[in-house]
Amino acid sequence: MTKTYAYIRVSSITQSIDRQLDEIERLDLPKKNIFIDKQSGKDFERKSYLKLKSKLKEGDLLIVKSIDRLGRNYEMIIDEWSYITKKIGADIKVLDMPLLDTRIQPENLVGKFISDIVLQVLSFVAENERDNIKQRQAEGIRLAKEKGIHMGRPKLTLPDNFYVIASKFKSKEISSNEALTILGISKSSFYKYLKA
Template structure:
């Protein structure tokens, strides 16, 4: 007898699963067939997902609300998708995207074929977008450098009286603690400035 399972994932323990759970509960699935992970989608090494995958049999159906709940890396999703649908022989249905439904039904005669194509297209779009983002970032950094805009952390600006205060510390007119108080900076900033200015006591 074939079974229907659902998989829910959020990226961290502090995130809510309510939105996904609401959609899944409408399907009237047994709670024992709903698997939940509160973990990053960077790979498929997730406790509940691995338990679910171990339960999947030929003809079973796996339901997810959206493709990114399965994972966030499309290359890995395609590999996992292929394993489930071809190696195990189970079906996958993505609620947010009706075309991603591998079941063969009267109104969906080429489910696996169409789903595979859609998944490949999504993978291409995602990869292309990643490349575009990298290119835009590189162009933005290059343009900023050409305009003399500093990238990264703000450059350290020494207090105007820093060298005078340090000189007093060096001459034992002030202690380091007194110097930090006069300068109005933190202890870590005081010693960082010293390091950057290469001033030795």
């Protein structure tokens, strides 16, 4: 007996799955057939996804809301799609893109052919956009540095009496707790700048 499964993914534990889950729940699938990962889509080494993949059998249907929920890497999506549809023999349906449904006209392979072409185009566009985002980030960082804008954590301004107190601490005139209290800085900062 064939089964229908759904896969939901967000990139981190702080992101919400509500939008995807709402649409999947309208399909009236048993909860045990819905697999959720809160993990990056950079590869397919995701706990729930691997569990889902081990359950897929020939004739089963895998539903995802959008192609980028399956993964982010162009070549990996193509390989995974091919593995599921050709090696396992299961079908895939992408809710946001009706052309990505391998069940369309399965008797003459047109559905699978159309899905494969659309998938390749969409995956290329998604990967290209990811590369563009990385390039824009790198350019933004470069420009900020050229303008003298500090990136990352703000630099700690050491108290004027830091070296005097550090010297007293090194010569064991005061304890580390006393030094921290006098300087008003954290223990990690104190030891970091003490080493430097």
